[in-house]
Amino acid sequence: VLEALVTRVPPPSGSRTAPLRALVFDSWYDRYRGAVALVYIHDGVVQPGDEVSSHHSKRHYIVKSVGVLKPHEQATSRLVGGQVGYVVCNMRSVSEAHIGDTLHAKGCKVEPLGGISPAQPMVYAGVYPMDQSQHVSMRSAIEKLALNDPAVTVTIDSSPALGQGWRVGFLGLLHLEVFNQRLEQEYGAEAVMTAPSVPYRVRITGKKNISLYGGEEIVVSDPSKLPDPTIITEVLEPMVLGTIITPEKYMFKIVSECMERRGVQTNSVNIDGSRVMLQFVLPLNEIIIDFHDNIKSLTSGFASFDYEDHGYATSALVKLDIALNGVVVDALSSMVHLSKAQAVGKRMCAKLVEIIPRQMVHIAIQALVGSKVVARENLKAFRKDVTAKLYGGDVTRRQKLLKQQADGKKKMKKVANINLPRETFIDVLKR
Missing domain, CATH: 2.40.30.10 (Translation factors)
Incomplete structure (x- = not known):
């Protein structure tokens, strides 16, 4: 050679x-x-x-x-x-x-060489330091990693829940995972990475709104930054053409999984006596979290999955917010199809009950579409029996202790910070 x-x-x-x-x-x-x-x-x-x-x-x-x-x-x-x-x-x-x-x-005018056209990010995620005191070292680590990876785009971002951070664009979920792994292994920087999202094209109406956002069509990569629904005329989401090669006996399981994720079958070809090639047009948002893992699980690891860009398509999407004790956590916001909003909201609330550690206060977990609550779960507080030390006396003594405990819990609820594990933001979206 x-x-x-x-x-x-x-x-x-x-x-x-x-x-x-x-x-x-x-x-x-x-x-x-x-x-x-x-x-x-x-x-x-x-x-x-x-x-x-x-x-x-x-x-x-x-x-x-x-x-x-x-x-x-x-x-x-x-x-x-x-x-x-x-x-x-x-x-x-x-x-x-x-x-x-x-x-x-220097000082010599030349014709520049044909540059390397930058790759367009397909997946975005928020990256935040575990502690805001680590912000400077985290910024340095991200800049150094982005230096030799032109496919990564970095913009400054902030979140009420997570503080100052960055919105980082990647080519795909594997690219995101490798970037996060390199941050930890090469620079010792532990990052909180929010759930990945895809860039949506949003068309808005009204001269003032168009002037405010800088155009009739804007690109939104962070669901929490979505404009008010009353000024949105259309939302377009990125689509992919997915190709799955699988043993024939698993074909119906694969088709069912793709249909559940709003896929439209475009082709089916018998490769040989035992394998088939299936092609589906799928929303990118539906496959970036756990689709590949599910395909491998359904087929005992025998299926392969590949996809390519297939443009944008209009879709009935809504923003699903998660509120903890009435406070919306913007890092947990996601875009979902209107027909699946309630089911996804229920699943996310149930997952959060399992993931969030119990606190000293009761936590109400709500899934919201606009101001409408579509799902709710309750995470019970640790219970302390304040009457255990009583062995007699007047009943008013017992009532007084219970009232003091209730007042203390109300006060604590107002000032309590709910600590979320760093894996929460991605795990909550897995099925």
């Missing part, structure tokens, strides 16, 4: 005598040298001491060192057209090494 690459692949077409043009296609962070850019030298020569400029940020840098990877770093005196190597030039901010950027000689 290596010999064939040498003989069959044409050599690089760039010129070593032309002005420098280098494409940044990867980068990593070094605590002593800053951002290290991995580049392809299309034209020209770069060597330590050269002054280069970024076409993307318009910033200027002095090259400190260059080299190649073999596979470890090996410093060289220069990099010339056609070579791939690394460039260290005091990029101190992780955002400066922009993937797809063109580096060129």
Whole structure:
């Protein structure tokens, strides 16, 4: 294979005598040298001491060192057209090494190289530090991870329940899980990650509203940020074309599972005597949490599932809020189909009763669509028998102790903070 690459692949077409043009296609962070850019030298020569400029940020840098990877770093005196190597030039901010950027000689106008088109995130999740005192270290960790992963988008976000954090976009659920795992393993940053959601397109009405939101159609990736339902004319959700290959004996279970998730079957093909290929158009929102796990469970691990983007479709979606003791927890808000709102609300409330640890106060768990309560569960408080020490005397003494306890519980309920385990936000949406 290596010999064939040498003989069959044409050599690089760039010129070593032309002005420098280098494409940044990867980068990593070094605590002593800053951002290290991995580049392809299309034209020209770069060597330590050269002054280069970024076409993307318009910033200027002095090259400190260059080299190649073999596979470890090996410093060289220069990099010339056609070579791939690394460039260290005091990029101190992780955002400066922009993937797809063109580096060129300072003061020299060149045509930028064809950049790497950014991937569009398909899944969004809120990322918050376990404690707000860890906010600075968490921000640094997220920035460093996002440096060499151009598919990740990061915007600042805040939540009344979780404090200051970030809204992070991913290519899929696996991408999200890997990002969270790297945060913990590489940087020791324990994050609270909210349930993943998908980007919805929302069409609104009214000149004032259109002016306020900056357009007639807006993209909403956080259900808690959904505009007032009275100004919404249409909600479109992302769809996918899912392909499932399964043994024939599991076909009806698969079809039933897909139908339950609002899937529409488009194709069914017999591959051989024992396997079939099924294709369904499914809402992305229905498959990002636990669909793949369920498919594996239903088929004893024999089925495979793959999907591709299939555009957007209009749907009757509503925002389902979860309130604890009358206070809406925006991190638990989700978008559901109107026909499934009550069933999903009941399931989420029942799941929260199992997940949330019992407190000293009674907790009312409610699922709301607008101001309408569609489901409710109660999490009972720990019980303390304040009358156990009584062994006689007047009944008014017993009544007084019970009244004091009731008053104390009311006061505690007003000021109590309900602590939610970090797994709550994803586990509550699993079926």
